[in-house]
Amino acid sequence: MKEMDVSLQLWSIKEEVKEDFAHALELTEKAGYQGVEFAGYHGKTPEELKELLARYHLKSISTHTALDRLRGSFDEEIDYAKKLGHKMIVCPWSECKTEEGAIEDARFLESCAQKAARDGIIIGYHNHAQEFKRFNGQYAMDILLENMPSVQYEPDVFWIAYAGVDPLVYIKPLASAGRVCAIHAKELAREGTENVYIGQGKIDFAGLAALCPPSKYCYIVEQEEFSTDHFDGISKSCQGLRALISG
Secondary structure: OOOOOOEEEHHHHHHHHHHOHHHHHHHHHHOOOOEEEEOOOOOOOHHHHHHHHHHOOOEEEEEEOOHHHHHHHHHHHHHHHHHHOOOEEEEOOOOOOOHHHHHHHHHHHHHHHHHHHHHOOEEEEEOOOHHHOEEOOEEHHHHHHHOOOOOEEEOEHHHHHHOOOOHHHHHHHHHHOOOEOEEEEOEEEOOOOOEEOOOOEOOOHHHHHHHOOOOOOEEEEOOOOOOOOHHHHHHHHHHHHHHHHHO
16 A cells, blocks of 8 residues: 655754755655645745755655735745645645734735636735634634635644644644645644653544545644654654554
8 A cells, every 4th residue: 555645844854954955855755755745945946946855755745835925926936836846835824913914815815816826826814822812702714714705724633732632623624624735733732731752642533534534635734843863863754653543
């Protein structure tokens, strides 16, 4: 049986990417990944990146693109997506300081999603913890989603759990409604708030895979904290995710 494809959010090894993009992608392949989610292009052209991806047998799955970048360079982001082959452009942050601010950001992302759809590209949104504060009893995340119906959701299970919410309970109705585009696989320690390697924490990845099968959803590992060197850490989380989902 073919192993499930797993991608790496390149923010996990941002220092390596900044120093030597080619070496970072080589490490990604050696660690067992089949794809990447970009976190900036660091001055590389789409053609240069496409050559590097081919060299290391990696696919471009998605990219994280800030609101300001979407406001100022939307067409360039679409061009990168078309040339690199990824079908998702994901916004990774809204401050959600106020309900009005969340609605404003959501409406802008909705306009982006409608434009991107003309090129067959999905606009997504990735949460942190602030989206799970409440305004008038409603999660900011729900307010965002209600005001951007064309935008897909890339849930980060670490941050959902960090906020005190059960990731599977929160994701289930959204997956059933077709709002989930990919899964950010990131582990929360059994005690405390540390981002540990997948398999060493308390996230129910087997249950998540039953809810969102890897055959239908991209699983993207993000590792922000390391107890060993970066290569060892991203390798362990890749192996841990596969063991939990296939076991």
